[in-house]
Amino acid sequence: MPEARWITTDSATLAEHSLLPLTGPASIDVFTHLLTRGPVPRVEIARATGLSFAAVTKAIAPLVDAGVVRELGAARTASAAGRPVNPLSVVEDAALMIGIKINPGELIGVITGLTAGIRAELRIEPAGDEVETVVAAAAELVTRLRAGAGALSDRVIGVGVAVSGDVDSRGGIVRASARLGWQEVPLAELLRQRTGLPVLIENDVRALTIAEHWFGVGVDTGSFVIITIGTGIGCGLHLNGDVVEGAFGVAGEIGHLPMADSERVCSCGRRACLETVASSAAILAEIRAGTGKRRLTWDNALRLAHAGEPVAVAAFEQAGAAIGRAMATVVNLVGPEVVQVVGEGVADFDLYEARMRDEFHDHVFGAADRCRIGTRSHSFTDWARGAAVALLRSVVLSGGRTKYLTM
Ligand SMILES: [Zn+2]
Structure with missing residues (x-):
């Protein structure tokens, strides 16, 4: 099997951190806006979120300190108010997500940056669709994707997994997947044990919809x-x-x-x-x-x-x-407002x-x-990317922690 090819786009120096330093609802709103609409100046974030300029600056500070958000361009201030006007941007490689799509006889994995840009992808064919076999293959996929990330591998915040069928995301259980022949599989816990990473599992179509919400048609509708x-x-x-x-x-x-x-x-x-x-x-x-x-x-x-x-x-x-x-x-x-029909x-x-x-x-x-x-x-890469975004959204909306994740 080929090694994951790593595509680097961002060489910013980052502060040491493990998860995203989100300190409360204002911080979550501001960071979500930056993730999905950035780069944007503070004044525009204030307008969009309904927060004061001072509240936006306060919410941003820990993220800037941690190297997750940075100011673009040379420092400039507007003369009237003395406020910084440079756009703020999320540092793509400050945290990484792994997304996996499980199909019968095939697993597709991607590793993405914070705004869901795919850094590397891998495909693996397990020997069968039995739960143990698939979990072992998924763990191998995670290991290889992390290895491909080299020095950035410790920035992986977790694994999102997309599965077709009836998936209890909060409980971490695949209740029924006809295509895989699975019933009541505690997939999140099994994969967490094998990888040591937080795991979120999600119905595949819902994962795709979450990705569209943050980074696709949902930006404008x-x-x-x-x-x-x-x-x-x-x-x-x-x-x-x-x-x-x-x-x-x-x-x-x-x-x-x-x-x-x-x-x-x-x-x-x-x-x-x-x-x-x-x-x-x-x-x-x-x-x-x-x-x-x-x-x-x-x-x-x-x-x-x-x-x-x-x-x-x-x-x-x-x-x-x-x-x-x-x-x-x-x-x-x-x-x-919109129906988007997608297919291969x-x-x-x-x-x-x-x-x-x-x-x-x-x-x-x-x-x-x-x-x-x-x-x-x-393509199936889009499904895997959807799983990565579902994980990211879960982490961000729970304040940088992992409320709905199996840890
Ligand atoms: Zn039916």
Whole structure:
């Protein structure tokens, strides 16, 4: 396996520290603003957070002392008030996060700086999907990513792990993951024991939504929905300024809305779920059945559809229509400003995007139709980065400590 390649962008001299020196609610607000909107001058932070200039300066001081925040450019002061006007910026490498996405037969790990820039990434294939095997592989991934960070390795503040399925983030337990065949796995504790680092586990789609909240579409919108298409159909909700977690840790399970006209059994064991017509496995099964080509691969199914083979075209259009109806359902219920559809291989969106949009517009109600729909390709690295951001957000919102983490 290749060693992690380390990309350094910031050579600032840093004070010794272990976690982020956040001293209270004002400090958390100021630091969050800097993380997600920086670089910004103090006066702008004061305006955005509603704090006084003096309160902002007080909140910033411990972060500057610790080398987590620095002033950009030569010292300048505005003549009228004698206040410093240089923008403040987060020092990207002052603290590092590791993010891991667990898939069947594959783990993808990234190490990121404070504003989620990926410094290095690694992929590892465990011998199986048994819990012990996967935990050992995840621990090896952490060791190699830290080794790649060299002298900065002690700045890793923890590990975020993204898993598909029903994940109890606060309890650190994967309650059920159909794709991995896991039930009631205390994953955070198992990985903490192996790595000695704080661990946060999160549902993969929610982790992606958290990353979008801080470093993606959420920077400009108060409410958005992320829909992920591929092996499963997921949905992350960000409403009224926060990510929806659900009272029991489950929310946005659009893939299991009972709205498909199909006899196929879903990965969750139920029938009529959206995923039984719209997941990549369902599309492939439909094309195999319709063409009689039982061993057809996904790549060849895509080729058939792009070449206009009627059965393949119809399977993708059926999936697009079902996703469009599900999207209208979500938008009619919660009324977001933006829906971002993400999936692997943006080139393939043309196979179902038109039907998806038509069906959405046919079923969306009234002014909710103003919701902007975007499509974007992503990779499994984005899932791992989402896990790293989920960890960071948990640390920052709990005041630099690790309230929801397994330590
Ligand atoms: Zn289902």
